[in-house]
Amino acid sequence: MFLNRRGLWSHLRRWEQLAADTDGPFRLRFGTLFIADADAAREVLVGSAENYLSQSGFFRLGSTPVSHLIRTEASRELIAVLARHDLDSAFDVDAAIRELSDHRSRLRHQRWGVGLIRRYFAPAIADQRHTEINALVDDYVTSSVIADDIVGRMVRRPHRSVPLIRAGFAEQLRQLPVRSADAEDLVDLVLGLPGELSPADRAQLLQRLVLSTVGFTGITLEWVVLLGIQYGYNRPTVRPEEIRSLVRETLRLYPTAWRLVRVAATDHQIAGVSVHEGEHVLIGTHAIHRSEAVWDRPLEVCPSRWEKPTDDQKRSYLPFGKGEGMCPANGFALKALQHLGCLILRNYRGEVRLRRRKPHVRTLLAPPTGWTRLTGTG
Template sequence: MFLDRQSLWHHLRRWESLAADAHGPFRLRFGTLFVADAEAARDVLVDSADKYAPQSGFFRLGPTPLPRTLRAEASHGLLGILARHDLRSSFDVDSALREAGDGRGRLRHQRWGVQVVRRYFAPVIAHQRHSDINSLVDAYLTSSIVADDIVGHAVRRAHRSVPGIRAGFAEQLARLPAQRADAQDLVDLVMRLPGGLSLADRAQLLQRLVLATVGFTGVTLEWVVLLGVQHGYNDPALRPEHVRPLVKEALRLCPTAWRLARVAATDHEIAGVPVRAGEHILIGTHALHRAATVWDRPLDFRPTRWERPTRDQKRSYLPFGKGREMCPANGFAVQALEHLGYLALRDYRGTVRLRRRKPHVRTLLAPPAGWTRLTARAQADRRD
């Protein structure tokens, strides 16, 4: 959809405006039904989920999701792997920020977050694996997640690097020794899945799990730090409990996953609007999160609104979706964002410079072009 466009931001704002004037779902110019009402969205995602084709953003091969039992096993395995690693105590934030920066403390938007989160989740992704596997993970991050999903450099030309990286993963997976007793990382997870999957299938699943773990979380980390610096949360007195509403508000105002897509499996109705089998449904997370009928001053960044959210606000808040197809990154991504956001805002002085004012929207909704500078407080204090 609109893959010839560099950014979809003006489309999001137009759909948001149309949703404000509509009384229920409405069709976009290209025929897709657009849903920006909490009750209708819940009907699609939860109450009438069986009326839609199974889908998964990460546990799928091409457009075809894995069988539901296999997806459940993969999700359970992912949570088990995360529980085995103490990521907080093993992570060196200073080293990660230096590596992601330009040598002067400047972190380039639409890139630095995924680099830091890649370091954070390194033990989970390819724990003590051969350097070739980790090199392929880094190549996938730069040539696909950053270049395509975030920035959109691959918009007007054939994107040939991903199949090559996938072939490299398959080759490396074929060389692995016998499986370990307990799954320690994503490589173990994809190799242990049953069902007669080929090495190419397992390589593709590994790529998608890297996107789930690093891509969405990394972009949101940039939003959390950028908005935190701009709105006075960049303070050495910051406490962990202050960061939780900051993360929730960043995901409300700038939801990285700005839409949820479904395909109707049967003829039915959504809030009185007829839908035929095969039609595409677009749930506008971005529009839901900015509806003036639900959110007071919806365009303002106000983490305090989460002190006592209303029932309508809770039902309209869908940064990870809802129901059985909910994004598997839900729990561990929020925990990582709270921890990393806390470290960056408490221990570093921040400044933000924007080259553009508008967010950049491709597969993910990313911050505007520009950079954030983070300087360790001890270093900044010596300069003062």
């Protein structure tokens, strides 16, 4: 669909303007119904979710979600796995930044955040004993999460790396026993899921969990550090509560998951507009987050707005979605972003250089091409 196009940022900005000029949902040129109202969005995601095909961005095989039982178990186990690791105290952020920087101490946008988050969540993704699986995870992050979902290189030609990596995951998972105790990592999690899932099915679920864990969080970390440097949060005295507000404002202005798509399961209406079975409904998170009707100076970076957000602002804030399809690990993602953002902005001097001014939009909404230089203050 629209992901095969170039220059998606201009499309997003045009849709935001159309949303501002239109009262209610409207159809885009390719027929998809676009929603930029928080109440209508919540109606689709929660209030009348039965009117749409069951959907999950993480727990699905191809475009088909796994059963409700498996999704419930997987969500519960994902939260438990993350909770079992004291990632904050175990992570060496200085070593990670050194490894990811070039010889001029520069971190390349659209890549470094994912690399750092891959290292941060490494114990929760796959234990060190899973040598082959960890190598495959690294290949998948480089060749698919970065090259496809962020940069978009692979969109216009056959994508050969993902099936090969998935086959490698399946072969490794086939050789491992199901853990009898509680899951310690995502490998244990997918192995222990109930139901008649083949090794290839479990491999695909592992890939999607890696994408959700490192892709979305890594790109948001890049935005947090970039905006923190540009707007005065890059100082030794910055407080955790300031970074918390900065993270929330970053996810408002540049929601990594910039759209949520649902497919109608039956004929019905949304805010007075008829929707027919099989039609796509696109919820523009970016447009909802930039509505002048809800946000004062919506295009400005203003973290202080989160000190006393209004009820309308709370209802209109949907960076992780809502309802059954909501990201189950959003609490841990926020915790990681706040912790790492504080560490980096407090302990490093920062410099940003942008080759382009516009954000880069593919599957994820990423910072413009360019680099950030971090120099330790110690």
